[in-house]
Amino acid sequence: MFNNQNIVCAVEFGSSKICVLIGQLEGDGKVKLLGYEAVPSANAVVKGEISDMKRVVDALRKAFDSAERKSNCDLSHCRVITVVVTGGGIDSTQETAGITVNTPNGIVTENEKRAVTEGARNLALTNGKEIINLCPSCFTIDKRRVSEPCGQSGKYLEADVHVVSANCRRLNPFIQALRETGFEDVDIEPVFAPLADVNGAVDDETHEPGFILLDIGAGTTEYLLNIDEGIRASGVVRVGMEHAANDLAIGLSLPIDQCRRFFTSGTLAEAIRNKQEFIEVPVRPRHIRKIPVSSCESIVDARLHELMNIVYSKVSANFNLNTLGAGGLLTGGGALYAPVKDIFSSVFDISCRTVVPRNTHCGALENPRFSSVWGALTLAPDFVDYPVQDSKLQQFLKFFNRDRRG
Numbered sequence: 001m002f003n004n005q006n007i008v009c010a011v012e013f014g015s016s017k018i019c020v021l022i023g024q025l026e027g028d029g030k031v032k033l034l035g036y037e038a039v040p041s042a043n044a045v046v047k048g049e050i051s052d053m054k055r056v057v058d059a060l061r062k063a064f065d066s067a068e069r070k071s072n073c074d075l076s077h078c079r080v081i082t083v084v085v086t087g088g089g090i091d092s093t094q095e096t097a098g099i100t101v102n103t104p105n106g107i108v109t110e111n112e113k114r115a116v117t118e119g120a121r122n123l124a125l126t127n128g129k130e131i132i133n134l135c136p137s138c139f140t141i142d143k144r145r146v147s148e149p150c151g152q153s154g155k156y157l158e159a160d161v162h163v164v165s166a167n168c169r170r171l172n173p174f175i176q177a178l179r180e181t182g183f184e185d186v187d188i189e190p191v192f193a194p195l196a197d198v199n200g201a202v203d204d205e206t207h208e209p210g211f212i213l214l215d216i217g218a219g220t221t222e223y224l225l226n227i228d229e230g231i232r233a234s235g236v237v238r239v240g241m242e243h244a245a246n247d248l249a250i251g252l253s254l255p256i257d258q259c260r261r262f263f264t265s266g267t268l269a270e271a272i273r274n275k276q277e278f279i280e281v282p283v284r285p286r287h288i289r290k291i292p293v294s295s296c297e298s299i300v301d302a303r304l305h306e307l308m309n310i311v312y313s314k315v316s317a318n319f320n321l322n323t324l325g326a327g328g329l330l331t332g333g334g335a336l337y338a339p340v341k342d343i344f345s346s347v348f349d350i351s352c353r354t355v356v357p358r359n360t361h362c363g364a365l366e367n368p369r370f371s372s373v374w375g376a377l378t379l380a381p382d383f384v385d386y387p388v389q390d391s392k393l394q395q396f397l398k399f400f401n402r403d404r405r406g
Contacts, residue, residue: 010377012084015219020063021377022071035071037063047219047238048087050173060181080383082376085190089167092234095120098158106153120161132190133164137230162231164192189383193372194224200375201355209325216334218242223311241334244303251299269338308347328352331368
C-alpha cells in the first residue's frame with residue numbers, strides 16, 4: 001500500500017493535450033507512476049500559452065479526477081506539482097559566477113557550490129522575469145575545470161550556469177489554473193520542457209558525447225544543446241506540427257481536423273513509407289477525395305525545413321555541432337512523423353534518433369508525446385528535499401532553490 005504523504009504530480013499544458021501524472025516517492029528517491037490521464041486541450045492552449053482559462057480549468061479537473069480514480073489516492077496530500085512550461089515568455093542565458101573559497105585548507109563544500117550557483121541568479125535577474133531553473137554547466141577551481149568541486153581545494157571557485165527565466169505574466173496563468181482546480185496550498189514548481197525531456201528520456205551515457213535535443217510539439221518546438229556534459233543553450237521556437245497541419249489545410253483545401261489526423265493517426269507517415277500515390281479522404285457521404293501523397297509531403301517538408309533551419313541558426317553560430325557524439329535527439333509528438341529524422345539530418349548534417357520516456361513501467365507512456373510530463377514527474381523529488389539517485393540533470397538542478405513558493 002502506498003503512502004499518501006508521498007504523492008507528487010506533474011502537469012503539461014500542451015496545444016494538443018492537457019496531461020496529468022500522479023506518482024509516489026519511493027525509498028530509493030525514484031518516482032513510481034500511480035495513474036495518469038490526458039485530455040484534449042481543445043485550442044484552450046496556443047503556442048504554450050493559455051488562451052481560454054475556463055476550458056483549461058475544466059479539462060484540468062477532468063484529467064485530475066480521472067488520474068485520481070486510476071491511482072486510487074488522495075490528492076489532498078500532494079506534496080508538489082511540477083509543471084512543464086514553454087512559450088514565448090521563456091528566455092535562457094549563460095552566466096559565470098565566482099566566489100573566493102574561505103574554508104579551512106580551501107576545501108570546497110556544498111555551501112560554496114550552492115553559493116556560486118546562486119550568484120548566477122543575481123547576475124541574471126531582469127524586470128518582469130522570474131528565474132525558474134538554474135543548471136550548472138561546469139565548475140572550475142583556480143581556472144582548472146572539475147566535474148565535481150566538492151572536496152577539492154583551491155582559492156577561487158567559478159561556475160558556468162544555464163539560467164532559464166519566464167515572463168511572470170505568462171507563467172502565472174498556469175499557476176492560477178492549478179489553484180482554481182483545488183491546489184491552493186500545494187507547491188507548484190515550473191520546469192522548462194527540454195530540461196524535463198532530458199531527465200525523462202535521455203540516459204546518463206548520452207551526456208558525455210554531447211547532443212542537441214528537439215521537442216517538436218503541436219504549437220511550439222523546444223531545443224536544448226548539451227556539450228561537455230553541460231547545458232549550453234536552450235530555447236523555444238513558436239512553430240510546431242499544428243503549423244504543418246494548417247499548411248496542409250490551406251494548400252489542399254481540407255478541414256484542419258482532417259489534416260491533424262494525418263499526423264496523430266500516422267496516416268501520412270505510413271503512406272510515405274509505403275510509397276502510396278494517394279491518401280483517400282471522405283469529404284461527404286459516399287464521396288472520396290484522393291489526396292496526392294507527394295503534395296502532402298512537399299508541404300510538410302517545407303514547414304519542417306523552416307523549423308529546423310530556425311533552430312540551426314540559433315545554435316550553430318556559437319557552437320560546433322559536429323562535435324556532438326550522440327547527435328540529435330527528437331521527441332514530442334512531432335517525432336512520430338518519421339520523415340522528420342531525414343529533414344533534421346539534412347539541415348544539421350548529423351545523425352539523429354527518437355527518444356521516449358524511460359523507466360515508466362507503463363507501455364502507454366513509452367511515447368515521445370509524454371517525454372516532458374514524465375520527466376517533470378521524475379524531477380519532483382528535487383523539489384521536496386527527498387533523497388535522489390542523481391541523474392545528470394538532477395545533478396544540474398540539485399542546487400536550484402527559488403524563493404517563491406506557490
